[in-house]
Amino acid sequence: MQDLVARDLSSLIHPQHDPAVQRSGRVWVRGHGAMLVDADGKEYIDGLAGLWNVVLGHGRRELADAAREQIETLAYASGYAGSSNPRAIELAERLARLTYPAIDRFFFTSGGAEANESAIKVARSYWKLRGRPEKAKVISRELGYHGTTLAAMSATGIAGYWPLFEPRVPGFIHVPPLSADALEEAIVREGAETVAMFLAEPVIGVGGVIPPPDDYFPRIREICDRHDVLFAADEVITGFGRTGKWFALEHWGVSPDIVQFAKAITSGYVPFGGVGVTDAIARVLDEAPGPWMHAFTYSGHPVGCAVALRTLQIIEEENLVAAAARKGVSLLGALRAALGDHPHVSDIRGKGLMCAVDFMKDRVRKTPFAPEEQVGARIHAEAIARGLFSRVRGDTFVLAPPFVTPDDMLDRIAAILTAAAGAVLR
Numbered sequence: 191m192q193d194l195v196a197r198d199l200s201s202l203i204h205p206q207h208d209p210a211v212q213r214s215g216r217v218w219v220r221g222h223g224a225m226l227v228d229a230d231g232k233e234y235i236d237g238l239a240g241l242w243n244v245v246l247g248h249g250r251r252e253l254a255d256a257a258r259e260q261i262e263t264l265a266y267a268s269g270y271a272g273s274s275n276p277r278a279i280e281l282a283e284r285l286a287r288l289t290y291p292a293i294d295r296f297f298f299t300s301g302g303a304e305a306n307e308s309a310i311k312v313a314r315s316y317w318k319l320r321g322r323p324e325k326a327k328v329i330s331r332e333l334g335y336h337g338t339t340l341a342a343m344s345a346t347g348i349a350g351y352w353p354l355f356e357p358r359v360p361g362f363i364h365v366p367p368l369s370a371d372a373l374e375e376a377i378v379r380e381g382a383e384t385v386a387m388f389l390a391e392p393v394i395g396v397g398g399v400i401p402p403p404d405d406y407f408p409r410i411r412e413i414c415d416r417h418d419v420l421f422a423a424d425e426v427i428t429g430f431g432r433t434g435k436w437f438a439l440e441h442w443g444v445s446p447d448i449v450q451f452a453k454a455i456t457s458g459y460v461p462f463g464g465v466g467v468t469d470a471i472a473r474v475l476d477e478a479p480g481p482w483m484h485a486f487t488y489s490g491h492p493v494g495c496a497v498a499l500r501t502l503q504i505i506e507e508e509n510l511v512a513a514a515a516r517k518g519v520s521l522l523g524a525l526r527a528a529l530g531d532h533p534h535v536s537d538i539r540g541k542g543l544m545c546a547v548d549f550m551k552d553r554v555r556k557t558p559f560a561p562e563e564q565v566g567a568r569i570h571a572e573a574i575a576r577g578l579f580s581r582v583r584g585d586t587f588v589l590a591p592p593f594v595t596p597d598d599m600l601d602r603i604a605a606i607l608t609a610a611a612g613a614v615l616r
C-alpha cells in the first residue's frame with residue numbers, strides 16, 4: 191500500500207484534493223458484497239456504499255455480464271437527435287413506470303452534477319420557450335449538495351465548495367433548509383416572474399443526512415404551484431430505494447416537475463445519471479422552433495443503460511427497496527441503542543438506509559467541539575482502524591451501506607462506531 195500511496199501522491203489529483211489526507215489514505219483493490227479490500231489485503235465494511243452508490247454491493251457478476259454483453263453488441267453510438275439505441279429506449283420506458291407518475295420523459299447523463307446542470311437548463315429553456323425568458327433564477331437550499339460543475343456548485347448551499355472557484359454563476363439564491371416559508375419569502379422578494387425553479391434533495395445527504403419535517407415538501411409543492419416555479423428534486427442519493435421508497439418524495443405524497451438521479455441507478459458500476467421531466471415540460475421541448483442545444487457525448491450510453499436496466503431488475507427481484515427500509519430501521523435502532531446515551535452524541539437520525547450521528551462537546555446545549563480538535567476526522571480514522579470505512583462531515587459521522595449489507599453487519603457498524611468514538615472521546 192505504501193508504494194501505491196506514494197505513486198498516487200505524485201501522479202493524481204483527487205476530488206477534494208488534499209495531499210495531507212491522501213498520505214494516510216487507502217488504495218482499494220477488491221470488493222465483495224458490503225466489503226472493500228485494501229492493497230494490504232485488509233477488509234473493511236463499505237459504510238457509505240462507495241459514495242452512496244454501490245447499493246447492490248461489490249462483485250455482482252450479473253452487472254459485469256450486462257456490461258460485457260452490451261460492449262460486445264454495441265459499445266457506443268451517438269445519442270444526439272437522429273440517433274438512439276434500444277437500451278436507452280428500454281431504460282427510459284422503465285423509468286417512466288418506476289418514477290413519479292407525472293414523470294415520463296428522460297435525458298441521460300454521466301453523473302449527478304450533469305443531471306443537475308441538465309435540470310437547470312431544462313427549467314430555463316422551458317420558461318424561455320413559453321415566452322417568459324426572465325424566469326431564470328434558481329433557488330436551492332443551504333446545506334444542499336448538487337455537485338461541483340459551475341452551475342451545480344452555485345446551487346450547492348455548502349459554502350466550503352465555493353471560494354477557490356468564484357465567481358459563482360449569477361442568479362442562484364439559497365434559503366434555509368427546513369422552512370417552506372423561507373422559500374415563499376425568497377420567491378416574493380426576488381419576484382416570482384424571475385424565478386425558474388426550486389431545487390432540493392428530499393433528504394439532504396452530503397450536508398449531513400437531514401430529513402425534512404413531514405409537512406415540508408407538501409408545502410413546497412403548494413408554494414411552487416402558487417408562484418409558477420418548477421420544483422426539481424435532486425434524488426441523486428435518494429433515488430432507487432435508499433430511503434425505503436423507490437423515490438423519496440413518495441414518503442410525503444409529493445411529485446416534482448423534474449427529478450435528477452445518478453449513483454444507485456447503476457449501483458456505481460459505470461458512471462451514469464439523468465433527469466426525468468413531466469409530459470408538460472417534454473411537450474414544450476418537443477414543440478420548440480429549433481433544437482434544444484444541450485448535449486453530452488455519453489448521453490444514453492448503451493453500456494450505462496444496459497447496466498442500469500440490470501441494476502433496476504435486481505433491485506426489483508430481490509425486493510431491495512423494502513430491504514433498505516427494514517435495514518435502515520435496524521441500523522438506526524442499533525446506533526441509538528449503542529450511542530443514544532453517549533455524553534457526546536447530540537443527535538442520531540436517518541431515513542431508510544441513510545443515517546447520521548452528530549458528535550458534540552455538550553450534547554444538551556449543542557455546543558460543537560472546536561474544529562482544531564478534529565473530532566470527526568479522528569473518529570473516522572479510529573473507525574477505519576477497526577474495519578469500517580465511511581465518511582464524516584465535520585463531527586457528523588455518516589452511514590449509508592449497501593442494500594445487501596447483512597443484518598449482523600449493521601450491528602457491527604454500530605459497535606465499531608461506538609468503539610471508535612470511545613477511543614477518541616474517553
Ligand SMILES: Cc1ncc(COP(=O)(O)O)c(C=O)c1O
Binds near residue numbers: 241303337425427
Ligand atoms: C444529492 C447529490 N446531487 C448531486 C451530486 C453530484 O453527483 P456527481 O458527483 O456524480 O456529479 C451528489 C454527489 O454526491 C449528490 O449527493
